[in-house]
Amino acid sequence: MSSHLTSQVRLRKFSGFSFLCLALSILAVSLPGLSFAQVDTFEFETQEQQKRFRSLSDELRCPMCQNTSLSGSTGGVAEDLRREVHRMIMEGMSDEQIEQFMYERYGDFIFYKPRLKPETILLWFGPLLFFLIGAIVLVNIWRKAKKMDAEPVVVTGDSKSRLDALIAEHDRSKAVAKNSNE
Amino acid sequence: MNRSLAFLPVAAFVILALVMWRGLYLDSKELPSMLIDKPMPAFDLTTVDGTSVTNDSLPSEPFLLNVWGSYCLPCLVEHPTFMRLSESGEIPIVGVNYRDQKALALNWLEDNGNPYAFSILDEPGRFGIDLGVYGAPETYLVDSKGVIRYRHVSVLDETIWREVFEPAIAELRAEEAE
Numbered sequence: 001m002s003s004h005l006t007s008q009v010r011l012r013k014f015s016g017f018s019f020l021c022l023a024l025s026i027l028a029v030s031l032p033g034l035s036f037a038q039v040d041t042f043e044f045e046t047q048e049q050q051k052r053f054r055s056l057s058d059e060l061r062c063p064m065c066q067n068t069s070l071s072g073s074t075g076g077v078a079e080d081l082r083r084e085v086h087r088m089i090m091e092g093m094s095d096e097q098i099e100q101f102m103y104e105r106y107g108d109f110i111f112y113k114p115r116l117k118p119e120t121i122l123l124w125f126g127p128l129l130f131f132l133i134g135a136i137v138l139v140n141i142w143r144k145a146k147k148m149d150a151e152p153v154v155v156t157g158d159s160k161s162r163l164d165a166l167i168a169e170h171d172r173s174k175a176v177a178k179n180s181n182e
Numbered sequence: 183m184n185r186s187l188a189f190l191p192v193a194a195f196v197i198l199a200l201v202m203w204r205g206l207y208l209d210s211k212e213l214p215s216m217l218i219d220k221p222m223p224a225f226d227l228t229t230v231d232g233t234s235v236t237n238d239s240l241p242s243e244p245f246l247l248n249v250w251g252s253y254c255l256p257c258l259v260e261h262p263t264f265m266r267l268s269e270s271g272e273i274p275i276v277g278v279n280y281r282d283q284k285a286l287a288l289n290w291l292e293d294n295g296n297p298y299a300f301s302i303l304d305e306p307g308r309f310g311i312d313l314g315v316y317g318a319p320e321t322y323l324v325d326s327k328g329v330i331r332y333r334h335v336s337v338l339d340e341t342i343w344r345e346v347f348e349p350a351i352a353e354l355r356a357e358e359a360e
Contacts, residue, residue: 063213063316076281077316080307105314107216 042086049089056085056098059113063106215322215333216314222247222328223312229300230279230287240328241299244354245274246347247322247330248298248338249310251282252290254318260337261294267343268297273351277301280310280318323347325354 044050054071060081062073070078070085081102088098102110114120122129155163217223226236248264250257264275277298279287284303291301304310313322316335323332332350334342 063314066211075317076307077310080281080311084308084311103216105216105311106316107214107314109213 042082045090052095053086053089056089056095057082060085060099060102060110061112063109069112212335213316215330217322217330218333220330222324222330223309225302225309225312227309228303230277230284230291230303231300233300235300235302237328239300240276240324241274241326243274243326244331244351244358245276245299245324247276247278247324249278249280249313249315249318249320249322250301251280251318252286253282256337257319258294260319260321260339261297263338263340263343264297265295274299278304278309278313278315280304280315281307321347323350323354326358 042053044053057071058069060070062068062070062075062078062081064075064077065073068075068078070082073079084101085098088101093101099111103115108114108120114123116124222237222240224237226234228234246264246267267273268275275298277300279301282305284305287301287303291298302309307315313320319337321334321338322330325331331354332346334346338347
């Protein structure tokens with residue numbers, strides 16, 4: 001009986017909570033219209049143009065704000081450059097032409113993916129270089145360890161008698177320790 | 183095993199440390215201009231007073247091109263330097279009123295003084311894009327043929343004037359006198 005009661009109470013509590021959730025999510029859904037109102041609205045003739053606009057303004061970096069794409073920046077230049085990207089798309093320019101336009105004015109910095117050229121080779125292949133250095137070092141260590149395992153160690157002459165003495169000494173002290181423990 | 187190889191990690195460390203040490207003192211906010219040694223982009227605009235201007239209106243001697251706006255506080259900081267330069271007639275200064283409003287720009291010049299031969303009105307910031315501007319203030323040194331020779335980003339104070347612009351202008355004038 002009592003367990004039945006508590007489960008009912010729980011149910012009621014839960015429905016109150018879910019009502020709150022529902023209210024909050026309705027609020028959240030209605031909010032974006034407000035919070036994105038400051039972002040400029042562009043009109044496109046085709047879906048493809050809109051898609052190109054999105055990917056270009058994600059791949060181009062805002063020159064003023066250092067680490068934000070054109071699409072994510074509220075900076076003045078970013079706003080102007082978004083407008084230019086839209087204009088160029090509507091005028092039928094290709095992505096390459098638009099990227100060239102940006103490059104001529106703002107240089108490599110404008111691209112999140114810099115162009116491959118002598119100044120950017122280290123940027124592109126630096127990580128690979130470090131990986132290769134690490135791999136070479138690792139392989140060397142492995143090979144040396146293997147060689148040491150494979151070759152029996154040969155000890156002769158003076159070293160041999162010293163080694164024998166040391167081993168005998170070691171065995172004796174071990175035996176003594178064992179005896180004293182027992 | 184070659185013993186000298188043991189110094190390789192130390193050498194690698196020293197080289198890497200030097201590279202990173204230098205990196206600490208690089209200003210990543212100052213981007214190199216793409217327009218160095220290129221002619222000023224073509225323009226057919228008006229000044230803040232409403233007179234029309236093109237590339238032909240530019241001075242036929244080395245001059246400074248200063249990108250400014252009435253909203254721009256650092257512009258106010260460098261303004262006294264430009265006022266001094268225009269009063270002493272050391273070098274002509276052309277303004278680019280960047281992403282501003284005409285009325286606000288005129289007020290600003292009235293309040294703070296006008297060191298510019300003229301100020302190109304660039305309300306939409308379109309000419310700024312052709313110049314590769316990313317924010318006021320920026321100052322360009324342009325030669326008598328209209329070729330951009332140097333760009334300075336942010337405030338041009340007396341120290342920068344003395345240490346950077348004065349020698350660069352002297353060098354440019356000597357080069358042009360030849």
